Amino acid sequence: MTKQTLGLEKNLHEYLLSVSVREPEILTKLRQETAQHPMAMMQIAPEQGQFMSLLLQLIGAKKTLEIGVFTGYSSLVTALALPEDGKIVACDVSDEYTQIARRYWEEAGVADKIDLYIAPARETLDKLIADGEAGSFDFAFIDADKSGYDDYYEYCLQLVRPGGLIAIDNVLWSGRVAEPEETQDNRTRHIRALNAKIHQDQRVNISLVPIADGLMLVMKLSNP
Numbered sequence: 001m002t003k004q005t006l007g008l009e010k011n012l013h014e015y016l017l018s019v020s021v022r023e024p025e026i027l028t029k030l031r032q033e034t035a036q037h038p039m040a041m042m043q044i045a046p047e048q049g050q051f052m053s054l055l056l057q058l059i060g061a062k063k064t065l066e067i068g069v070f071t072g073y074s075s076l077v078t079a080l081a082l083p084e085d086g087k088i089v090a091c092d093v094s095d096e097y098t099q100i101a102r103r104y105w106e107e108a109g110v111a112d113k114i115d116l117y118i119a120p121a122r123e124t125l126d127k128l129i130a131d132g133e134a135g136s137f138d139f140a141f142i143d144a145d146k147s148g149y150d151d152y153y154e155y156c157l158q159l160v161r162p163g164g165l166i167a168i169d170n171v172l173w174s175g176r177v178a179e180p181e182e183t184q185d186n187r188t189r190h191i192r193a194l195n196a197k198i199h200q201d202q203r204v205n206i207s208l209v210p211i212a213d214g215l216m217l218v219m220k221l222s223n224p
């Protein structure tokens, strides 16, 4: 028994997957296609997708925001977890990556739930706020360029309703966040600074879940 979170060796990770992951066939197919992509490492892990799906169902999410779509794994997880009348606003800059996502959204029959904006996320988020959508999202997933993370966090705090959830990916960044300051590249510094900021942020309740590359869960408080 240990009070410290276990680092998962390969065999224990495989065991975890074998007794927990129930991946729908369409997600397996997308994951297998993405595995051939040169940027495949950008996709979230299946156990993380399933965890997010459970969270979405637990909070009864109907309207969500995704910043960073790539080939669509997390957005498809989300779309499958939302009710029939659920909506996702999805942001990405790449038409090429998201062509793959669109194909799978169609095949899964969830394309109607997803509004994809191909533009730098800040533009789309500004537009949502200008259109009066602040406070209207139940859930937001941040998984794009790390230099934008702090801004995306602040945008999401405006766009998510009180009691809503923000999930931020890669916050453990393969362990580099814990390396000495002087060895850190810019992306590591951005993530590290945001983790430290969120830790002190009285506007939210938090938990950093050491699943996959680290997922920061942030619940927006009603009256900080």
Ligand SMILES: C[S@@+](CC[C@H](N)C(=O)[O-])C[C@H]1O[C@@H](n2cnc3c(N)ncnc32)[C@H](O)[C@@H]1O
Pocket: 042, 043, 044, 067, 068, 069, 070, 071, 072, 073, 074, 075, 091, 092, 093, 094, 097, 119, 120, 121, 122, 143, 144, 145, 148
């Ligand atoms: C880590 S991947 C997202 C992975 C995805 N969530 C999944 O489950 O497969 C990051 C994505 O962010 C997109 N991106 C990078 N900079 C961006 C920006 N400024 N605005 C919006 N999207 C951006 C990239 O094109 C890429 O598709």
